[in-house]
Amino acid sequence: MLINFKAVLKWFVICSNSMLLFYSTCCNADINASAGLECSKADKSTSEDEFQTNLKKLLNSLVAEAPYRNGFNESREGKDSNKVYGIVQCRGDVSVSECDNCTKESISIALRDCSKSKHVKVWLKWCFL
Ligand SMILES: *[C@@H]1O[C@H](CO)[C@@H](O)[C@H](O)[C@H]1NC(C)=O
Ligand SMILES: *[C@@H]1O[C@H](CO)[C@@H](O)[C@H](O)[C@H]1NC(C)=O
Numbered sequence: 429m430l431i432n433f434k435a436v437l438k439w440f441v442i443c444s445n446s447m448l449l450f451y452s453t454c455c456n457a458d459i460n461a462s463a464g465l466e467c468s469k470a471d472k473s474t475s476e477d478e479f480q481t482n483l484k485k486l487l488n489s490l491v492a493e494a495p496y497r498n499g500f501n502e503s504r505e506g507k508d509s510n511k512v513y514g515i516v517q518c519r520g521d522v523s524v525s526e527c528d529n530c531t532k533e534s535i536s537i538a539l540r541d542c543s544k545s546k547h548v549k550v551w552l553k554w555c556f557l
């Protein structure tokens with residue numbers, strides 16, 4: 429979840445690289461959630477109402493869409509500097525319900541362990557948020 433577009437692009441590049449690494453090294457291993465978690469440093473503005481509202485909409489939309497769109501959805505909410513971005517990618521061989529479960533799990537981990545971060549990545553066995 430990010431605020432500006434350049435940062436998002438950079439993030440995508442970094443993510444796809446680390447995703448590749450991740451999948452190639454430990455694809456079928458049972459991964460501890462905390463081993464696949466990256467949170468940016470705490471940012472006070474994450475407590476602002478507008479950020480929280482956009483974030484909530486974004487996460488709801490990712491949960492609602494990704495499992496039914498071949499395990500992938502990229503979405504955004506909000507305007508200008510308050511825009512938040514998110515992407516969910518489930519592994520190609522997991523079912524809709526596994527993708528749904530994993531998306532929900534990844535979101536609850538992000539909200540629990542990185543609640544003050546603007547930039548969060550969660551890797552689980554079945555999906556990436
Ligand atoms: C998984 O995470 C828990 C809590 O963060 C830790 O105590 C445990 O040692 C980890 N297990 C592995 C296999 O890394
Ligand atoms: C993600 O879901 C939204 C609906 O919330 C949809 O408009 C959008 O096209 C989807 N994007 C992708 C890449 O699937």
Ligand SMILES: *[C@@H]1O[C@H](CO)[C@@H](O)[C@H](O)[C@H]1NC(C)=O
Pocket residue numbers: 529530532533
């Ligand atoms: C996902 O599945 C696991 C194992 O069946 C279950 O413990 C967990 O509650 C599920 N999570 C969600 C968010 O449904």
